[in-house]
Amino acid sequence: MALLAVAAFPATRPHYGGTLRIEIRESVEVPDPPQTGRNLAQLPPAFAPTLWEAPSHAVYTADDNAPGGRPFLDAIEIQMARRLADQSIDLDLGKADLVELDANESRRAAPARKVWSSAPVRLLILVFGRRIEDARIREALALAVDRSAIHNVLLQRQGEVSGGLLPQWLSGYAFLFPVTQNAARARSLLATLPAPARTLSLAVPDPANRRIADRIALNARDAGLILSVAPLSSIADLRLIEARIASSDPARALSALAAALALPDPPRSDSPEALYAAERNLLDGFRVIPLFHLPDVYGVNPRVKGGLGITPLGEWRFENLWVDRP
Amino acid sequence: MIAAVKGWHAVLSALLFFIPPAATAATADEDANSAARELARKTVALAGKGETLLVIWRNVSSLGPAEWNQARAAFEAALKESGGRLSDAAGTPPAPFEARLTLSENRTQYLLVEELRKGDDRQVWIASWKRTGPLSLTAPAITLEKNLVWEQDEPMLDVAFPAGAMLVLSPSRLTLYTRQAAQWTAKHSVPLAPARPWPRDLRGRLRLNSATVQAYLPGMLCGGTVDAALDPGLSLTCRPSEEAWVLESGSRALLLGAFAPARNYFDGRVTSQSGQRKTIAPFYSAAAVEEQGRTLWLLAMVDGRTQMFDATLDPLGALSAAWGSDLAGAGARCGGGSQVLATRPGDGTVLDAVQAFAIVDRAPAALTAPAEFPGPVVALWSSGGAAAMAIVRNLATGKYESYTLTISCS
Numbered sequence: 171m172a173l174l175a176v177a178a179f180p181a182t183r184p185h186y187g188g189t190l191r192i193e194i195r196e197s198v199e200v201p202d203p204p205q206t207g208r209n210l211a212q213l214p215p216a217f218a219p220t221l222w223e224a225p226s227h228a229v230y231t232a233d234d235n236a237p238g239g240r241p242f243l244d245a246i247e248i249q250m251a252r253r254l255a256d257q258s259i260d261l262d263l264g265k266a267d268l269v270e271l272d273a274n275e276s277r278r279a280a281p282a283r284k285v286w287s288s289a290p291v292r293l294l295i296l297v298f299g300r301r302i303e304d305a306r307i308r309e310a311l312a313l314a315v316d317r318s319a320i321h322n323v324l325l326q327r328q329g330e331v332s333g334g335l336l337p338q339w340l341s342g343y344a345f346l347f348p349v350t351q352n353a354a355r356a357r358s359l360l361a362t363l364p365a366p367a368r369t370l371s372l373a374v375p376d377p378a379n380r381r382i383a384d385r386i387a388l389n390a391r392d393a394g395l396i397l398s399v400a401p402l403s404s405i406a407d408l409r410l411i412e413a414r415i416a417s418s419d420p421a422r423a424l425s426a427l428a429a430a431l432a433l434p435d436p437p438r439s440d441s442p443e444a445l446y447a448a449e450r451n452l453l454d455g456f457r458v459i460p461l462f463h464l465p466d467v468y469g470v471n472p473r474v475k476g477g478l479g480i481t482p483l484g485e486w487r488f489e490n491l492w493v494d495r496p
Numbered sequence: 497m498i499a500a501v502k503g504w505h506a507v508l509s510a511l512l513f514f515i516p517p518a519a520t521a522a523t524a525d526e527d528a529n530s531a532a533r534e535l536a537r538k539t540v541a542l543a544g545k546g547e548t549l550l551v552i553w554r555n556v557s558s559l560g561p562a563e564w565n566q567a568r569a570a571f572e573a574a575l576k577e578s579g580g581r582l583s584d585a586a587g588t589p590p591a592p593f594e595a596r597l598t599l600s601e602n603r604t605q606y607l608l609v610e611e612l613r614k615g616d617d618r619q620v621w622i623a624s625w626k627r628t629g630p631l632s633l634t635a636p637a638i639t640l641e642k643n644l645v646w647e648q649d650e651p652m653l654d655v656a657f658p659a660g661a662m663l664v665l666s667p668s669r670l671t672l673y674t675r676q677a678a679q680w681t682a683k684h685s686v687p688l689a690p691a692r693p694w695p696r697d698l699r700g701r702l703r704l705n706s707a708t709v710q711a712y713l714p715g716m717l718c719g720g721t722v723d724a725a726l727d728p729g730l731s732l733t734c735r736p737s738e739e740a741w742v743l744e745s746g747s748r749a750l751l752l753g754a755f756a757p758a759r760n761y762f763d764g765r766v767t768s769q770s771g772q773r774k775t776i777a778p779f780y781s782a783a784a785v786e787e788q789g790r791t792l793w794l795l796a797m798v799d800g801r802t803q804m805f806d807a808t809l810d811p812l813g814a815l816s817a818a819w820g821s822d823l824a825g826a827g828a829r830c831g832g833g834s835q836v837l838a839t840r841p842g843d844g845t846v847l848d849a850v851q852a853f854a855i856v857d858r859a860p861a862a863l864t865a866p867a868e869f870p871g872p873v874v875a876l877w878s879s880g881g882a883a884a885m886a887i888v889r890n891l892a893t894g895k896y897e898s899y900t901l902t903i904s905c906s
Contacts, residue, residue: 182841183760183780183821184697185798239696240758338556342602343609343622345556418603442607443622475843490696495799 184476188493189245192268193260195378197225197251208414209486210248216241216489226251242476242492254378258469267471267493268479272378273326275469284470288484290329290337290463291415294379296372296386297431297458298408304367306359307395308456311370311386311408313356314393317349317461320385329464335427335449337463340420343446347453347460356393369396373406382461383410415463418483420445424452431458528559528567528599531608531623535597536574538621539612543593545579550591557601564599567608571597601627640837640852640867641904642886646673646680647897652887653700654877655898658709661724664898665700665711672722672730684728690716691736697760701877703742712741715757740767744878745825746834749784749791751809761798766809774809781876783825783836785855792855794836796821804858817853817860822873826852828882828903835863835903837884839873848873850886852903867901 198204203219204211210228213219215237217230228248232241249266257269261283271285296315298308317331330338333347360368370390374383380399387397400406416426421439428436433452439445452458466484476491543549551572555564572582583591596611605624612619646655646664653665662673662680669687673680694714701712704722711718711732717739720732740752741762752767756778764776779795786792793805794815802819804812820839827834835852838860842848849866850873874896875887884901 182800182839182843186759234758235693237693239693239698242696338600340602342600342605342607342624343620345598345600346609346611346620420602441622442602442605442624443620446620446622477843477845 182475184242184490184492185495186240186242186492187244188242188495189247190243190268190474190488190491190493191247191249191266193249193252193257193266193270195252195254195257195270198228199225203228203230208484212486213246213488217243217246220245224250236489238489241489243488246488261469261471264471267474269469271467271469273324273328273464273467284472284474286468286470286478286480288466288480289339289415289482290332290465291482291484292329292464292466293332293335293337293413293415293427293460294382294410294462294464295335295413295431295458295460296408296410298456299406302370302407304363305455306363307367307370308459310356310359310393311390311395312456312459313352313359314389314395315386315459315461316351316389318351320382321462324381324385325462325464328467329462332460332463333453335452335458335460336420336424336445337415340415340418340423341445341449342442346446347450351389353389353393356395360394365396368394370398370407371405372397372399373402373409374399375402375409375411377401379410379412386410415483424449428452433458527625528563528606528608529570531606531625532567532571533574534623535608535610535621536571536580537578539593539595539610540575540578540580542612542619543580543614546581547593548581548583548591549575549593549595550583551575551595551597553597553599555599557599557606559599559601559606567599568597603627640850640864641902642850642867642869642899643902645898645900647890647893647895649895651698651874651889652896652898653698653713653875654702654711654887655885656702656704656709656879658704658707658722658724661722661729663702663704663709663722663730665702667694667698667700670702670709670711670718670730670732672724672728674724674729683724684730686720686730686732688713688716688718688734692758695758695760699755699760699875701741703744710742712739712755714755714759740765743782744880745782745784745793746827746878747881748827748834749793749825751782751784751793753779753782768807768809770808772808776805776809776811777803779803780821781823783823783838783878784834785825785836786834787855787858792858794823794855796823804855812858815855815858815860819860820848820873822876824876824878824884826878826882826884826901826903827880836860837876837901837903839876840866842872844872845891847871847891848888850876850884850901864903869899870897 203222213230218233220231221229230246234240254272258275260266261269321331331349333349334344338344374380383399387399390397413430415423417423436448439448473494479488479491594613598609600607608623610621650666656663664671669685671685672683674683703710707721707723709722717737718732718734722730740754743751743753753762754765756763761778761780764778767773778798781796783794784791791807795803797803802815802817804815820841822839824837837850837852840849849868851866852864853860854863869888871889871891873886874889877885879885882903886899886901888897
């Protein structure tokens with residue numbers, strides 16, 4: 171018999187019933203509910219999709235025969251493709267129970283919300299295309315970026331500055347990778363390069379990262395690189411993208427990141443020292459430039475009970491949640 | 497620069513060949529001391545005997561100064577033992593080698609990370625050892641007498657004490673323990689096999705009557721005998737059942753309540769002590785108290801309120817009390833002759849407490865200070881007389897703990 175994953179249920183016992191109303195920014199443009207990936211795909215088997223109106227609306231209903239018992243909630247209703255600003259307003263107006271928060275919103279004190287935050291699992295990273303063969307250009311950009319300023323101002327100190335692929339909480343050695351800006355050294359690396367070689371295009375697929383990209387372009391200019399920032403372009407010289415930490419096992423997480431970033435598969439590492447060596451090898455040559463590790467942050471209506479509904483990796487776990495009766 | 501020491505690799509390989517095998521096992525360290533010693537030996541092997549080193553320490557882990565100082569002392573002692581020499585920051589001339597040691601951690605291990613530098617050259621070593629979880633049980637002052645009787649990793653639903661023994665009801669089994677050399681030792685265990693998955697927030701109740709035991713579970717009733725002197729000492733047969741649970745309160749009052757089979761509450765079908773059947777709103781728990789010679793039932797309703805009923809289960813109104821979902825009756829010979837034990841409201845992420853109350857003019861009056869617990873109370877059942885059983889999930893350790901609660905009249 172399978173043991174229950176019994177949560178710390180409280181002096182006030184969970185209520186059965188009610189609907190959890192969620193809003194997300196992502197637009198899920200597939201004909202059927204996703205079976206793999208994040209968020210929605212993590213709702214089954216506790217909740218089964220009963221309404222799918224891609225790309226904006228879905229309803230998942232509690233399964234009476236779910237492993238560990240029927241969830242307390244009757245249903246989960248998801249509004250997709252919702253702008254962050256609208257999500258925040260809906261939370262404040264009580265029209266939503268769970269919304270995504272950006273860096274500025276998560277710092278804003280509001281009595282009508284709780285905040286859930288994962289560990290820093292979203293890696294914001296610069297990835298060079300194959301065209302940039304001169305390692306001096308790549309290293310110069312790595313040295314030019316002022317991560318601290320971006321972290322303090324644009325990210326409101328959310329998450330952590332990082333020069334490594336794995337975050338400190340997962341590897342324990344991320345501090346070994348340098349993160350300090352060194353514009354003088356960057357300029358000296360570029361000194362002998364002709365101007366056309368110092369002009370690069372930077373693609374930013376997610377508009378939410380546009381301000382960070384603009385700031386990176388400004389840093390690059392100080393070092394002698396000209397970056398033209400544009401939305402996603404397949405011919406861009408480099409891209410500013412997000413990659414996720416997919417496992418709480420550091421070796422697996424590194425392997426998954428390498429695959430996602432089209433880097434060579436690192437050798438299996440059984441010790442922190444070997445893992446560090448593997449990660450250092452991936453970063454050698456500056457094909458990728460890690461910048462920040464950021465958490466998933468959600469604003470939550472206080473009527474949602476039952477503790478955290480996300481794991482440290484940001485996975486949705488809603489089967490033990492319940493909502494107060496109106 | 498990120499790249500490892502220029503030109504050092506060949507030298508390092510040769511030197512490490514002479515280091516004892518234990519010192520090279522980066523993952524085999526048992527604690528900070530052996531990790532520090534391992535790094536010290538590697539350091540001297542690379543820098544050379546008699547070389548002066550400037551050592552800089554920092555701690556980015558959750559370990560305290562005691563462990564940090566211990567690691568530091570072990571490193572410095574091993575460094576000297578291996579032939580290395582320590583320099584201070586103001587050393588003259590400046591030490592040719594600088595070792596930066598960082599005490600760090602990840603989810604499963606503590607790490608001691610050394611960056612050994614000589615000019616632009618840099619070598620990194622990492623030694624690690626397993627984390628051990630914090631185990632600190634708090635012992636707050638006790639007003640309502642509480643005694644920890646058992647703890648385990650698996651959830652507990654109820655605990656009862658037949659003669660000379662202890663029964664622990666868990667989601668997967670009922671286990672009989674006997675006392676041997678002041679320790680509870682498992683004597684026999686009977687697995688529970690529900691026909692359908694247990695509901696979330698599973699609840700269960702043990703009822704002892706001399707040598708017979710009953711275990712009430714959602715949609716299932718188990719019955720058997722218990723005698724610790726025999727072998728195996730416990731027999732139990734389970735069957736699907738919608739039979740009402742017997743809810744005792746102190747020594748004198750009881751109520752039969754039908755438990756919703758796939759939920760965490762009683763569905764409202766109740767039978768009073770005089771045999772009257774009623775259907776009331778669903779509730780989580782019930783406790784009887786006496787007020788001016790009359791029996792009152794207090795029920796923690798699913799809607800969050802505490803409702804009062806008379807002995808025939810006719811409603812008398814809501815009780816103005818900020819209580820949690822679990823109530824239990826007690827019959828200590830003080831405080832009006834009967835009491836209700838109540839948990840605090842909360843949502844499972846906060847510490848909990850149980851407090852004893854009397855009912856005076858249909859309002860709760862605290863009789864004792866709260867008995868504080870290191871986590872939420874997940875079950876509270878009357879044990880008869882002045883006692884009750886509380887099951888707590890310790891938020892620090894994640895273990896389930898059972899406590900006897902006794903109202904003392906001294």
